[in-house]
Amino acid sequence: MAIKVLLARFGAIMLLAFSTPAFAASVDEEQIKKLVQTEMEGAATHDIDKVMSVYWHSKDFVLYDAVPGEFNGWDALKADYEDYFKTFPGKPDASFADLHVGTSGDLGYAFSIQTWKFKKASGEVVTSVQRVTNIYRRIDGQWLCIHEHASIPVNMLAESKSSPKGR
Amino acid sequence: MIKLVYAFAAWLVVMAIAPVSQAGEASAKDRAALATVTQNIVTGFSTRNMEMIMSSYSPNEDLVVFDISPPLKYVGAKALRDLNQRWLDSFVGKIEGVYSDLNVTVVGDVAYGYNTQHWKFTRPDGSIFAFTARLSNVYRKIDGRWRIVQEHGSVPVDLASLKPVLDAQ
Numbered sequence: 477m478a479i480k481v482l483l484a485r486f487g488a489i490m491l492l493a494f495s496t497p498a499f500a501a502s503v504d505e506e507q508i509k510k511l512v513q514t515e516m517e518g519a520a521t522h523d524i525d526k527v528m529s530v531y532w533h534s535k536d537f538v539l540y541d542a543v544p545g546e547f548n549g550w551d552a553l554k555a556d557y558e559d560y561f562k563t564f565p566g567k568p569d570a571s572f573a574d575l576h577v578g579t580s581g582d583l584g585y586a587f588s589i590q591t592w593k594f595k596k597a598s599g600e601v602v603t604s605v606q607r608v609t610n611i612y613r614r615i616d617g618q619w620l621c622i623h624e625h626a627s628i629p630v631n632m633l634a635e636s637k638s639s640p641k642g643r
Numbered sequence: 644m645i646k647l648v649y650a651f652a653a654w655l656v657v658m659a660i661a662p663v664s665q666a667g668e669a670s671a672k673d674r675a676a677l678a679t680v681t682q683n684i685v686t687g688f689s690t691r692n693m694e695m696i697m698s699s700y701s702p703n704e705d706l707v708v709f710d711i712s713p714p715l716k717y718v719g720a721k722a723l724r725d726l727n728q729r730w731l732d733s734f735v736g737k738i739e740g741v742y743s744d745l746n747v748t749v750v751g752d753v754a755y756g757y758n759t760q761h762w763k764f765t766r767p768d769g770s771i772f773a774f775t776a777r778l779s780n781v782y783r784k785i786d787g788r789w790r791i792v793q794e795h796g797s798v799p800v801d802l803a804s805l806k807p808v809l810d811a812q
Contacts, residue, residue: 538746538757540777544799544808574716576707576793578781580753585781587707587793589715602802607709607716609779609795611755613748623757625779627797629713630807633733636764636772639809 504579507619508612512575512586515610515621520570522561528554532613532620540625542606553624564602566595572608584612584619590626604628673749676789677782681758685740688762691731697724701785701792709795711776734772736765742778752784760796774798774809 511530518527531537531550539547539556547556575588587609594602611623680699687696700706700720708717710726717723731738740762747756757779764772781793798807 540757540779540797540799542797542800543802544811578753581750583748583750583753583755585755585793587709587795604802605715607795607797609709609781609793611748611779611781623755623779625757625777625795625797627709627711627777627795628800629709629715630711630798630800632712632774632798632807633729635807635809636733636766639772 501579504584504614504619505577508577508579508584508586509575511612511619511621512572512577512588512610516570516572516590519557519560520568522567524554524557524561527557530621531624532615532622534622536622538623540627542604542626542628563596564594565597566599568595569593582614584614586610586612670749673754673789674747677747677749677754677756678745680782680789680791681742681745681756681778685742685760688727688731688738688740691738693724693727693731696727699791700794701783701790703785705792707793709793709797711796711798730764734764735767736769737763738765739763747782754782754789756780756782774807775811777811 515527515530517523518525518529528550531553533550535549535551537548537550537553539553541547541556545556547553570590570592572588572590575586577586578584587607590606590608592604592606594604596602606626606628609625610621612619613622614620683695683699687693687699697720700723702720704719706718706720706723708723708726709715710717710723712726717726740760742758742760745756745758747754757777760776760778762774762776766772776796776798779795780791782789783792784790798809799811800807
């Protein structure tokens with residue numbers, strides 16, 4: 477009898493735990509972490525379909541990339557990835573640190589610091605430490621990246637002393 | 644006992660619906676408030692009003708800023724305040740800033756947005772240091788007020804020369 481009551485209580489507590497918004501949010505956060513992982517794996521193995529699967533297939537996707545250029549829309553992003561695969565034909569080593577993930581309803585975000593060791597055709601390795609911010613929306617039940625911002629910090633105060641003098 | 648079961652079932656239904664009912668498009672009021680958050684940073688720099696700048700950010704240690712300048716990240720409001728003070732101290736002359744293309748999405752108490760900022764900082768010799776930065780932000784409503792909890796600001800970098808591109812469109 478006592479065991480039955482205990483089991484019933486345990487069941488009720490588990491039901492409670494798995495039906496709260498907090499639990500739903502942690503499931504969403506895990507899904508978003510997986511998308512960050514999928515994007516990095518796709519980019520590192522030059523698997524264009526894998527990397528593009530995390531992005532919203534829309535002309536309204538906006539990328540602020542670490543390098544110059546206009547990248548509005550899924551097609552422009554895909555072309556950007558293909559350019560990068562050509563520029564650095566060797567498969568890079570990539571790792572990330574300080575991953576933060578958050579969600580609210582159908583809106584999610586992730587930001588991290590990523591270290592990329594790109595390999596040129598000559599074998600030369602270019603190391604780039606980037607900050608990456610991703611914004612996700614759940615669209616038709618699936619989380620997709622709708623905005624990405626990647627960058628390399630620049631010492632602007634030093635730059636202001638060395639860059640050409642303006643008006 | 645049956646009443647308790649019904650009450651529990653009703654509670655479960657409410658908890659399941661709650662996140663959905665919070666979702667929705669940004670109200671005009673939220674959009675205006677988020678535009679003010681951006682404007683206060685721009686106006687705050689132009690008028691050298693540190694409190695106005697900082698009013699747009701979380702006052703807490705949870706603030707994370709990926710600034711244009713190194714290090715890779717700044718954590719907490721004090722670190723950002725010190726950074727902003729270095730900028731204000733480095734450019735004693737006029738500072739002008741405008742933002743454009745502000746795009747925001749609000750869901751519940753969280754919002755994200757991005758915009759482009761065009762800055763002109765007057766150097767000590769009177770010449771102008773001009774650049775265009777890209778900004779992405781995560782906002783949270785803290786005590787009824789929208790504030791930035793994460794900011795990512797940058798200028799693109801040419802990987803071949805590792806020089807920044809200051810006039811990105």
